[in-house]
Amino acid sequence: MSRLFPLGPFVLIGLLVGCTTAREPVGRKARSPDSLRAENARLQDKNRALRDSLQLRRxxxxxxxxxxxxxxxDQINRLTYEVRQLRDGGMTVALLSVDTLFKSAGTTLSEGGTKRLRALARHLQSTYPNRTVRIEGHTDDTPLGDSLQERxxxxxxxxxxxxxxVVRQLLDLTSLDRSQFVALGYGSTRPRASNDTARGRQRNRRVRVAVLPLPKDYSRPFETTW
Structure with a gap:
């Protein structure tokens, strides 16, 4: 006949410790939800990096x-070129000498100047119908005479x-919109040559006609096919 012995307090403690050990290995702490989420995010980043690496290799x-x-x-080169054009005031279409464009160094167009602008207008109309046209006036550093100082x-x-x-004349000779023209006066602040010689002063008395690049939406994705 077997005998039943009552379980002592030490036996009960041992059983409880054994059950606890089976549920959680000794020396390993339970991980918090935040820790698990951080680990999951790290593994996802690593997975994406591996996929990108494989795609690059392919x-x-x-x-x-x-x-x-x-x-x-090609995109960078075009952007660099257009930024340079904008910085320099566009692409020069014509440099017109004031001495041949106007009568008596004033603001009235000469017959030769009108003829020159008529040819320029045809060129702008046929080649740059959608561009902004920039007209710059430049002078030498000679002080104005009495007649000009009155005006x-x-x-x-x-x-x-x-x-x-020049802008008004080109508007009359083309169908370009008024909003496409920009007129600027620089005076003698941007000389092309030295004002110490007659030849240099003549070069500095000029009207520059330039066109600006067409506006573009550079937020669009880059083209990936030819």
């Missing part, structure tokens, strides 16, 4: 990587008046 093997790189280089306080105002005269 693109290199198929030549797609080099095609896209060439497209990006213009300085070379600055004189250069602006000449630019607007």
């Amino acid at each position: 693109d290199i093997e198929t030549g797609q990587y080099y095609r896209e790189l060439r497209i990006l280089h 213009f306080p300085s070379n600055w105002e004189l250069s602006a008046a000449r630019a607007t005269t």
Whole structure:
């Protein structure tokens, strides 16, 4: 006949410890939900990096990587060119000498100047119908004579008046919209040559006609095909 012995307090403690050990290994702490989420995010980032690396390798093997790189280089070159054009005031279409464009160094167009602007108007109309046209007036640093001082306080105002005269004439000779024209007067602030010689002063008395690049939406995704 078997006997039943009552369980002592030490036996009960041992059983409880054993059950606890089976549920949670000794020395390993339970991880919090925040820790698990952080680990999951890290593994997802690593997975994405591996996928990108595999995609890059496939693109290199198929030549797609080099095609896209060439497209990006072309985009950068075009942007650099257009930024340079905007910084320099556009692409020069014509440099017109004031001495042949106006009568007696004033603001009235000469017969030869009108003829020159008529040819320029045809060129702008056929080649740059959608561009912004920039007209700049420039002078040398010679102070204005008495007759001109009665109308213009300085070379600055004189250069602006000449630019607007050219704008009005080009508006009459083309179907371009008024909003496509910009007139500026620089006076003698941007000389092309030295004002110490007659030849240099003649070069500085000029009207510059330029066109600006067409506006573009550079937020669009880059093209990835030719």
